[in-house]
Amino acid sequence: xxxxxxxxxxxxxxxxxxxxxxxxxxxxxxxxxxxxxxxxxxxxxxxxxxxxxxxxxxxxxxxxxxxxxxxxxxxxxxxxxxxxxxxxxxxxxxxxxxxxxxxxxxxxxxxxxxxxxxxxxxxxxxxxxxxxxxxxxxxxxxxxxxxxxxxxxxxxxxxxxxxxxxxxxxxxxxxxxx
Numbered sequence: 001x002x003x004x005x006x007x008x009x010x011x012x013x014x015x016x017x018x019x020x021x022x023x024x025x026x027x028x029x030x031x032x033x034x035x036x037x038x039x040x041x042x043x044x045x046x047x048x049x050x051x052x053x054x055x056x057x058x059x060x061x062x063x064x065x066x067x068x069x070x071x072x073x074x075x076x077x078x079x080x081x082x083x084x085x086x087x088x089x090x091x092x093x094x095x096x097x098x099x100x101x102x103x104x105x106x107x108x109x110x111x112x113x114x115x116x117x118x119x120x121x122x123x124x125x126x127x128x129x130x131x132x133x134x135x136x137x138x139x140x141x142x143x144x145x146x147x148x149x150x151x152x153x154x155x156x157x158x159x160x161x162x163x164x165x166x167x168x169x170x171x172x173x174x175x176x177x178x
Contacts, residue, residue, distance in 0.1 A: 053167040061153035071142040072135040083135045085173040093126040095165040098150040
């Protein structure tokens with residue numbers, strides 16, 4: 001029993017001494033010279049990078065518009081780096097919906113038509129990705145979008161009565177490196 005206590009005490013002091021020595025070798029208090037400012041990465045997409053849209057109330061003949069924007073600034077602070085981003089629309093696509101995404105900065109430019117030509121993920125969601133967009137750090141950048149979801153009136157049969165669907169918008173962003 002006495003040997004075990006001595007071994008534990010020796011191990012404790014060995015670990016303590018080894019930690020202090022390691023800390024002293026790698027702790028450095030030098031002061032760097034030059035500009036110490038770190039580039040800020042500010043990416044604001046309507047305060048979120050994920051938007052869920054419920055389509056429960058959409059009926060045949062209805063069209064809904066959803067507006068959102070993506071910017072490189074937030075409360076007066078602008079990103080110090082150029083940002084690339086991509087918008088991803090995912091849905092089960094049970095309902096026969098027309099899903100279109102427009103960039104509305106200057107007129108309405110069709111960016112994406114989400115249909116069965118896109119692939120499905122492992123959860124059987126239809127995933128539609130926009131081309132990669134860029135917002136430069138040199139000026140305030142705002143990209144305004146309009147998502148248009150239409151339920152065509154010809155699908156008013158009984159077989160479409162209880163279908164429920166949703167849309168999910170994901171905005172992935174990263175710093176441009178080249």
